[in-house]
Amino acid sequence: MKKINWCVIGAGGIADRRGIPALLQDLSSRITAVMDMNAEVAKAVAEKYGIERYxxxxxEMLExxxxxxxxxxxxxxxxxxxxxLALSFGAHVFMEKPIAMNAGEAKKLLDAFSKKGKQLTIGYMMGYHSLHKKARNMIEKGRIGQITSVRMFFSCWYPEIKGAWRQKKALGGGGCIMDLAVHCMELFSKVTGDEIASCRSFYSTETFGYEVEDSAVIAFRSAAGTQGVIQVNFNIPDDCAVSRLEIYGTRGSMVLTGTLGQEDCGKMQFISSAQTDYEAAQVRSTVKPVNYYAKGKNLYLEQFADFTKLLLSGKTDYSNAVRAMKIQETCDEIYKTGM
Ligand SMILES: NC(=O)c1ccc[n+]([C@@H]2O[C@H](COP(=O)([O-])OP(=O)(O)OC[C@H]3O[C@@H](n4cnc5c(N)ncnc54)[C@H](O)[C@@H]3O)[C@@H](O)[C@H]2O)c1
Structure with a gap:
């Protein structure tokens, strides 16, 4: 079986925790070398996973x-x-989110890859979550009717850390919007098949001493006319936060709790409704929700398997990268107009 030979740039962090272990499980992949600007990290990661060179x-690695x-x-x-640089060596690229610092950069990147016919995919892995796929499938089948309202909440505890690039605007492009809200935007598109068309937002640094935002609320309208809200925070302890993805329609609703994150966990509560008439008594106790539970899959393995399958087919598909670029357009808009 033909295998894809991979190199890794930035071997510490998420690559070490999730990316490399997943790639090593993908039967179509082989990692020949890892690189990190910190040579000790590169060496330690190579040794940890039995990767030949670092x-x-x-x-130098690409050459x-x-x-x-x-x-x-x-x-x-x-x-x-x-x-x-990877493209200049004729390589396909799988890159962690967000695609770039802004939409202008993202567009140049996308144009360069499509011109050379090389694949560019951005690591938005949450669409591979078993319950997000289930929600997508049910929406496609019309189980909640016309989508009318969406609410998303995603947070992590991210206090000041000396030298952290994410806490500097010039290195990360922003705070919880660039880090967490981008996942919500991507998931909104993946699950509903729709996309954010315009938005209004508030963002600020309420708790910590760094320059990027630690709190944001984004109200949006989609291309299909759905109204939604995305709320992201860096200042809520992990133990007391539960991520939420709530999708309401004219025939039903889906409330997913604990599904946004790096693991395939959490649950989805689905309610179907045949209501047509106005119900003055507003009785809600007759509702019978159905619960679905996550399957515990490896989201990172699923996304890499999809990517290598595409490469081995000899085809390219820029839909993910185009979505990633549009997300940056929305972020640019938020940073320009947000209050
Ligand atoms: N999809 C996800 O689940 C997920 C989770 C975390 C981070 N991310 C994304 O992954 C990327 C990295 O984030 P992280 O949390 O791993 O950061 P990190 O700081 O924890 O790790 C980054 C690694 O890259 C190295 N590095 C820094 N600058 C470099 C350079 N110029 N060349 C080579 N190596 C360099 C660092 O030494 C470090 O080992 C970001 O784009 C982030 O948004 C994605």
């Missing part, structure tokens, strides 16, 4: 290894330059 310079594909998991500021 580097602290990405150009020596000539990989089929590169997995980039570095701070947002360097995404575009590193993806362009």
């Amino acid at each position: 580097y602290s310079d990405e150009r 020596s290894e000539k990989p089929d594909a590169v997995y980039i998991a570095t701070p947002v500021k360097v995404h575009v330059q590193q993806a362009m």
